[in-house]
Amino acid sequence: MAGFEDLSQAVLEGDEARVVEVTKSLLDSGVDPLDVINKGLITGMDRVGVLFKNNEMFVPEVLMSAKAMNAGVEVVKEKQQAFDMPSLGKVVIGTVRGDLHDIGKNLVAMMMESSGFTVYNLGVDIEPAKFVEAVKEYRPDIVAMSALLTTTMMNMKETIDALKEAGLKDKVKVIIGGAPITQEFADEIGADGYAPDAASATELCKQLVEGREKVGVPA
Amino acid sequence: MAGFEDLSQAVLEGDEARVVEVTKSLLDSGVDPLDVINKGLITGMDRVGVLFKNNEMFVPEVLMSAKAMNAGVEVVKEKQQAFDMPSLGKVVIGTVRGDLHDIGKNLVAMMMESSGFTVYNLGVDIEPAKFVEAVKEYRPDIVAMSALLTTTMMNMKETIDALKEAGLKDKVKVIIGGAPITQEFADEIGADGYAPDAASATELCKQLVEGREKVGVPA
Amino acid sequence: MEYKPVKTFDELAVKSLDDFVYGIAPHPVTAKNGMVIGGGTVYPEINLTLPPMNINESTMPEVRRQYAEMIEGILKRAKSLYAPGIIVEVELLPETTMTPQWGIEINKILRDKMYEYENKYGLKSLLRCTPNDTREIVRPPLMRRGELLENMFTTFEKCAEDGADILSIESTGGKEVHDEGLVTCDIRKVVFALGVLGVRDMRFLWSRIVEIAGRTGSIAGGDTACGFANTALALAEQEMIPRVFAAVDRVATIPRSLVAFEMGATGPDKDCGYEGPYMKAIAGVPISMEGKTAACAHLSAVGNIAACVCDMWSNESVQNVKLLSAPAPVVSTEQLIYDCRLMNEAAADGREFALKMRDWLADSDSSLDPQAYVLRPDVVLEISGELVKEKDPFLATKKAAALAVEVIKRGVEKGELNLSAREKKWLDIISSQLETIPDDEEKFWFELQKELDLNKWRPEEYDLEVAAAKAASAK
Amino acid sequence: MEYKPVKTFDELAVKSLDDFVYGIAPHPVTAKNGMVIGGGTVYPEINLTLPPMNINESTMPEVRRQYAEMIEGILKRAKSLYAPGIIVEVELLPETTMTPQWGIEINKILRDKMYEYENKYGLKSLLRCTPNDTREIVRPPLMRRGELLENMFTTFEKCAEDGADILSIESTGGKEVHDEGLVTCDIRKVVFALGVLGVRDMRFLWSRIVEIAGRTGSIAGGDTACGFANTALALAEQEMIPRVFAAVDRVATIPRSLVAFEMGATGPDKDCGYEGPYMKAIAGVPISMEGKTAACAHLSAVGNIAACVCDMWSNESVQNVKLLSAPAPVVSTEQLIYDCRLMNEAAADGREFALKMRDWLADSDSSLDPQAYVLRPDVVLEISGELVKEKDPFLATKKAAALAVEVIKRGVEKGELNLSAREKKWLDIISSQLETIPDDEEKFWFELQKELDLNKWRPEEYDLEVAAAKAASAK
């Protein structure tokens, strides 16, 4: 009989049909749905995460794996109505005011979603006030901002200042990225983190949510 | 008879013997020594300054012109004991703490001297306190600092801060230079000016002393 | 309204591999000051831009100072190194295009200093002015109307009147769809974005730019697929998407970028289009290219091969930041001048040696990356020869992608190109995706519109109707 | 104490112009990991340094992070571009030499990551460690004793023990006098600084470095006249001093820089010595050179010709600042790799083509600047051939300067070199200055000491006595 290893391998290969098939067969043979999720589907996505980080998988392949995993989760949900897929945390993401470049930001959003985060993608050209609003509404763990232009990167600081003014800066972690951004710049404007690429951004989010104080986090 | 034009040309050509000869002949024929200086010798050096600024004279050529001019001044002084060569102003110059590169700084000092400034060359690796001391002692119009290393340029700010603390920053103009220095950096650390090369440094000093308030300048 | 091409290319302008070489274009372009591009000499094209800073009314004095400093440094260095001539490109930023007055001022600061160096020292130079395609700043963008568009055209016009020698743009029609296609590596969306949207938008845009150039006496340069295939190149360099996908994407941009010349542009084509060699092969226009000496702006796998048939050699873009020696634009100027010296020196030894140099430039890269492989001069002529047989740009785009896959596969088989197993796999995926694209453009649009996010772009701005889609989804 | 040369060079190592080419040295050097320098392949040598920052105990974590980031970026890019191998040079700063612990840490961060890339991905690499000549930090400097010297040697030794493959330095013995000579364009002081002070200091220094290299199994590379002739080059580029003076100064550095090899160093010589081709011609050692791709560190008139007989090709030095594409060290890595690919590709076509490439590199620069002219391969062999006849390094230095003037004059007459009138004038000035230099070293020292500022340097550190001078001035 196909086991967890098969399931995780099918996720890794982005083989949706096989994921559905193996998930069903595991559930039918009485395996605990939580084990199917954790030992099969999520284990598969974790392997994907490692390979992506090491430049051994392409983005479209990761997306196929995520799609396959989600298909598996749907099968579990069908069997067990009350089941909710665990989320690693909530992320609000957008490009800053004046910046229309969303391909990198969308990549990051996709990779975070694939890794198990709940992502609120605000889009492009987001005013500081809009970020503040989104934080109030979604109560995320992380606010992620991107800028591709050296002329718009300066607006990151404004957004952080707006969060401070609204008394929200301590309640979220702010991370930034984009071609012109450096760690120094992140430090300078008071961001909590910087990631040079999509794989590291996901990694960074994982570290930040692991490190968050459980007390005081809006839930 | 040789006139002011000949004298200024001899200075330009760095022809010391001819400068001495023409100066003597002018004085002998009863020309006002101040005219010999201003219309002959200094006019010559002014032409040198323009050519140097336009990259049409080399440093050793400028130095030869300065030497020729000085020989002329000596002749005037011999004739007229009480005479003092007018100075454009006083400059204290040195490389900042930790910086041993004096060739650029020496070039600037030489060019300034050639242009008529009185220069106090403190040398290399000068502590902020030493700059402060020199300002107290020589009461210069300008303090010029140089740094060749990006690791030592930071010490320029310390020197400026030391001048501030001693209450001397408003009494002098501080200018900086050296390979890694930019106008932005000068603005950032509160310097009064920045020059990218030896010719501009001299130019800058001239502007600064012309622009200085006559009142309040230590004399 | 219809925007009809004024030219069609039924056969190759470059007749043989031995005529396909750097410095020489079938149809050289002569500028007002007598400089000839594509007439035997490769010239440096230096691009300059601002360091990180805000641009607004209060910072404009600093903006002016920055450009004045950069152009002085560049020209001084070009003079010191006895450059036979130089092209300066200013890519205006969104802010300096949206407020035409600012772009016009910058253009003038540069051009005036260039005139001064030409008059004083005999240093010949040309200014290429590239306004930003600011239409994409509102989403979904208005492509054929509105204030942004009118300000962009004003910037073109006034800069041209003030002496900008060459007009160019990196237009963005279809970019929203192409972005989606790239991230998911969906060649169907890519073909639609380039062969339908890009082509339609460029016909509109270039009818107007060519008209402005004609009226002002400036040269209509060209329009690169920078926002498209260079995004793919950057993603491939970051190992986000397969290199073969980026290579196929590059070849698929050919019919789109060719539209500028069909509408009457004459070249020199702009630097950041690595599809440039195809433009030269098909339309005979001189081209600017960029490679290793543009590493300051982006890393690539085509550092040498990009030069092998160029007529100008560029640094793509560099900010006015200080390096150990000098500001970065001065550094780029020096590097480009030496690169050009070497190519011109080899060519001065005779055509056979220019061809040798060309082949070394090509062969040193072409086996290592499919994006380099599709720039091999022989591959360029082969694919170009097939593409001129196809009149319809949508079908040509589909064909271009298919030819790219085919040529890359053959290269691997012949041992001329090394590809990892995970790259090879994608050649088959792309092939089978391509097979699903119908030959009828309307039918393709009907199929695809259901999959596209119409919040990001407006079909009507490309003369496309959505009614069918709505009807379909209402079924 | 006497520091005796272990080798002398009585004839040229390079026997003919056709054997004088990039990538191939008469005496190749093989490193521990099997990489061969001068054995047929030109390798990139990438130098990296910190951005503007203070270095002290509290910033050391950031210093470590910077080096770790730089080396990772460099190696990753070299791997992506399939570099056949790469040399990394770390020029330690004064702070990281004076506190050996810091330099040692940095050296280890780099070397460990390089081992990792070699083991994991097969990317071969060598580390060149160049401690700073910190002796000049106190003025007048102690050259042969004191804590600064001992710490410098400790840095050499421990870095070598930790795996630094190649040891180099840019030693400064005689620099104070040379600086004076440059600013006033006094060739007498220049010849004394190089031919007497520089030679004596390098004999002392290199006896010790060669010993350390032998004991630790690392390679004694070489010692450039960077503080000397590159200062001249920079002043000439700024038009502060005549280019002909800088060219003569360069040739005059040959006997000084040769001392490293006379003392037992084997090369590869360090990048920033443009006298490198002379080292290769005379001593047969492989050389690293830098030109256009080092424009980030200094501008020069020898951007192409510098490459024509190189065995490694370098960027000189670049700070870890972010450019539009990537950090500057990554950008340099990419540019160097492409430059090397092109040279190696031409050479792969046959020696005749390597020679063609060499000549284009040379000819593209040599007529435009005397500093380029004296790097022409034929000129290098001609002057070198004369210099090996002269055993005494002081006399050889004087002779080198005279030969440079002669060759430049002849080049102008033959129409091979363009010189402005104001430059030509200086050839005669230098000539007549040279004629005043006596052939007796002691006599020269006696004459000159009155003109020298002895507050800046200590004659006894060069085994020179001042007593004579004092006696003389007391007369």
Ligand SMILES: [Zn+2]
């Ligand atoms: Zn572009």
Ligand SMILES: [Zn+2]
């Ligand atoms: Zn050096």
Ligand SMILES: [Zn+2]
């Ligand atoms: Zn160096």
